Amino acid sequence: MPKPSRTPSRREDALSRDRIIDAAIHLLDAGGEHALTFRALAQTLGTGAGAIYWHIADKSDLLTAACDAVVVRTLDECAREASPQATIRAVALGLFDAMDAHAWVGSALMRAAGRLPTMRLVERIGQQVRALGVADDAQWATVSALLHYIVGVGGQNAANARHAQAHGLVRGDYLDSVARAWEQLPAQEWPFVTSVASQFAAHDDRADFLAGIDLLLAGLESGSRHTTSTRRPKAARADA
Amino acid sequence: MPKPSRTPSRREDALSRDRIIDAAIHLLDAGGEHALTFRALAQTLGTGAGAIYWHIADKSDLLTAACDAVVVRTLDECAREASPQATIRAVALGLFDAMDAHAWVGSALMRAAGRLPTMRLVERIGQQVRALGVADDAQWATVSALLHYIVGVGGQNAANARHAQAHGLVRGDYLDSVARAWEQLPAQEWPFVTSVASQFAAHDDRADFLAGIDLLLAGLESGSRHTTSTRRPKAARADA
DNA sequence: ACCTGAACACCGTTCAAGT
């Protein structure tokens, strides 16, 4: 993009795909998904609303591109660890934190199924799953399970944070109030929910998230040695 | 619109929450999430747009209620099997099929984190996880992993079906075309994606889905006997 | 090639007014 040069271009920085994506990320971070508006974007960038369409196909393209930018940064920052397990954990935690910082990324990722950002994650996690020695025909289901856990749990953790903030509460206080509501449900009808709620005391979301990852990895270790009778030697779904 | 009836009530059936939810489900099934409009709903029901607000808080309330109706029906139809594992599998498959029939349910479920439909699923699955003998402090992470896998993978399978249909293709042909696109990526940059794509031949989505469930259940069996060092005796997230 | 901004075809939600 043309840096500030003497030649009096129309604007200090010309409009560009990258500048639009950056501005979109800022709007999304500040006000959530419904704050991303072509009008708001145009105002931020000092252009007309329609100008953006020269660089971006439509809103879903914009959201996917913003999501991809965050994913790329996150994966770049994830050091490759010694073992495949450790690398998976590092990627998972990196995404967890990225979603916490950019609460909109979780749901954006869910809607970007076969698209670039998801493919990057499938690739990175898939390489580790392969390195783990998981049988060929189980690799896709394994990557799916890991990815959906990461995006699902991480995305909802981020949603919690936003929700707490919207209620003007610290995250812990908010979670406690939800837990207390669950505790007071009729125990005959809700035996599990009431009992699990009573475990909500001091909680560490990241540690809990990691516990789930470990659970999945434990399943891998016990499952990778042989193929169960219900698992058949073909089959894979064409997205993540 | 007032049917020709002797008793001149305003309408044959009075407007009610249930009637609205039913109409919403039909609109959602027929045209997806963006087809659910207060105007379309009002026209279907033969009322004014604003009348709906007497029975329903807002659009998100409506979507959650529609989602809950589907979840209730699905859980009712799920027979309780002999073993906890079999029951989990039955619930998972029931939801898989429900999402396939109502493609909008997946994303609705994702946005309904602490709300009624999700709580029902947490309760049903949680009971089985407990029956499986999973340690108290690991139950929440376990239910989370299962639920996110089910909703995530099932939801995307449904999205695939819709996507294929939108492209005027049979589901299998659509998936094959995606797989072929993945295969043609540069293999140095995408070693896993290209290799996994080459496994996409004849695939059975439900069988693959079940393979993932089995993977998770295998993790449970190996993990429920002891607590690993990274899993700590507290912690739980206050939603699903 | 790139940008402008009015215009189009929608939205969810509210609310005075009706019965």
Next chain:
DNA sequence: ACCTGAACACCGTTCAAGT
């Protein structure tokens, strides 16, 4: 108590017209 429907404050997207 329940319903009406016009009105309000928005949307994404397009497109003739400009530079």
